[in-house]
Amino acid sequence: MAKLGEGDARWIVQDRPDGVNVNNWHWTEKDMMPWSKKRLQELFSGLDLVPGNTLISAQATGVDKVEGEAIVNNRKNKLIPSYELEVSIPFEGTVKDGDGHVAGSVKGSVLFPYISDENADEDPEVRVSTSSQGSAEQRVKDAVLTKGKKVLYDSIRQFVAELRRGGTISSDANQAAPNRTAQQSQPAAAAPQQAAQQAQQAQPEKTHEKKQQKADGTQAIELEERFYARPSDLYECFTNAHRVQGFTQSPATIEPKEGGQFSMFGGSLSGRFTQLQPPSRLAMDWRFSNWEDGVLSKVQIDLSEPQAGTTELKLKHSSIPYQDRYGHGDVVENVRRGWEGQIFQRIKAVFGYGI
CATH class of the missing domain: 3.30.530.20 (START domain)
Known part of the structure; x- marks a missing residue:
């Protein structure tokens, strides 16, 4: 994957006094890292990782690391994404006893070491770790690795789909978002008509x-x-x-x-x-x-x-x-x-x- 700014100069649009890209013939590059960090923060803030479990809870608290590169190229209105990302998602959880009392509190993180256009057809590798070891930590970890995998993958798929559309967020994508806690607000941005047309032409x-x-x-x-x-x-x-x-x-x-x-x-x-x-x-x-x-x-x-x-x-x-x-x-x-x-x-x- 070529790094941002290292593409062949013959194909990258240079600044013109009139600002015109004639017929969109050349490549244009858009750095998607700022958008990626913001969007991943939105998707994983307050995300319920163990939905439907009354004894074990785990809630993502955003992202604490988004490293790598994300670029969307545009040639003649065709969007061509290129991305390699490592994403770390902290979470907080609790374990309750049979009477509903909190028996232990847990902190941990979910790591996606490699989210890439090269493995877009596969669910990326996911790792779960906790800050300490014990019975409560193991129960939360197991729950996140089983019940939480679908929730995590759904959010990553939504992020990748939006990235491949150029970073716009459609109302349909928001409706497809996994369940969140009541405190988590839903993003309300809508895809402009022009971006939707570009996505259809991609x-x-x-x-x-x-x-x-x-x-x-x-x-x-x-x-x-x-x-x-x-x-x-x-x-x-x-x-x-x-x-x-x-x-x-x-x-x-x-x-x-x-x-x-x-x-x-x-x-x-x-x-x-x-x-x-x-x-x-x-x-x-x-x-x-x-x-x-x-x-x-x-x-x-x-x-x-x-x-x-x-x-x-x-x-x-x-x-x-x-x-x-x-x-x-x-x-x-x-x-x-x-x-x-x-x-x-x-x-x-x-x-x-x-x-």
């Missing part, structure tokens, strides 16, 4: 894969990839839980039968098998956790062996929604990057199937 650059816009508003992509492996080897990379966990480096559950459920990347991706024809074809219903509830896309993978020991994979991924639940409109590009970077390239690297 389509990805053309890539080698085929893309289609369907009449129902969904999208489709087709990809082809070659592997130095047999079709049965690639088939197992999608139907064998040990292999899936091997290249994703995260928890996975796989039920390899038609109608069987699967979950990858710690639950951020899930679905079910609709067709299994080993070793040449798989079809799946496929969804990401940040899509609207009930939204399913369709995946078909065909495997052939044009040469001995070389497998050609053809992927058709259809019914991809245009937006996720947070109004983020580059879902199809994230899906493409996920297949290429998080699945195909990882399979090649981990199992040595690269050509």
Whole structure:
């Protein structure tokens, strides 16, 4: 990731006396760190990390560290974010006994060591620590790591979606915010019409894969990839839980039968098998956790062996929604990057199937 101000001078807009960027042809860079610090402070001030628990409470008190870089580039009204952030969130908690009396008070912090555009398709790593060790501290820590993970991830997803739109906060994004304590006020900024138009125009650059816009508003992509492996080897990379966990480096559950459920990347991706024809074809219903509830896309993978020991994979991924639940409109590009970077390239690297 290029640092702010270190882009190629041939593409960065220089100051002009008339202040005009003709046809928005060149790149413009916007430093998003000031906005990021302010927005993260808003999202994590008073956030209830253990909702619905009457005996254990934990409340975020803002952020005490936001380090790294966040930039949004704009070329011809296309917004291209680039960010790498480390975020620390302090919290205070209590543990009550069976009679409702406070049995212990706890202070701790949640650390996101790496929030980046490179892992935008995955839930980032999260670490929870407390200032001291004891029974109460352990109970609060466990609660935050279980019940609180969804709340934390929802807030991070909302932040990333707003960052990718250029830092504007829409009323829809505010409505999607997790529950907060009564003392926490909700941000009321609304996205200007111009920013909304720019977000709609922020389509990805053309890539080698085929893309289609369907009449129902969904999208489709087709990809082809070659592997130095047999079709049965690639088939197992999608139907064998040990292999899936091997290249994703995260928890996975796989039920390899038609109608069987699967979950990858710690639950951020899930679905079910609709067709299994080993070793040449798989079809799946496929969804990401940040899509609207009930939204399913369709995946078909065909495997052939044009040469001995070389497998050609053809992927058709259809019914991809245009937006996720947070109004983020580059879902199809994230899906493409996920297949290429998080699945195909990882399979090649981990199992040595690269050509």
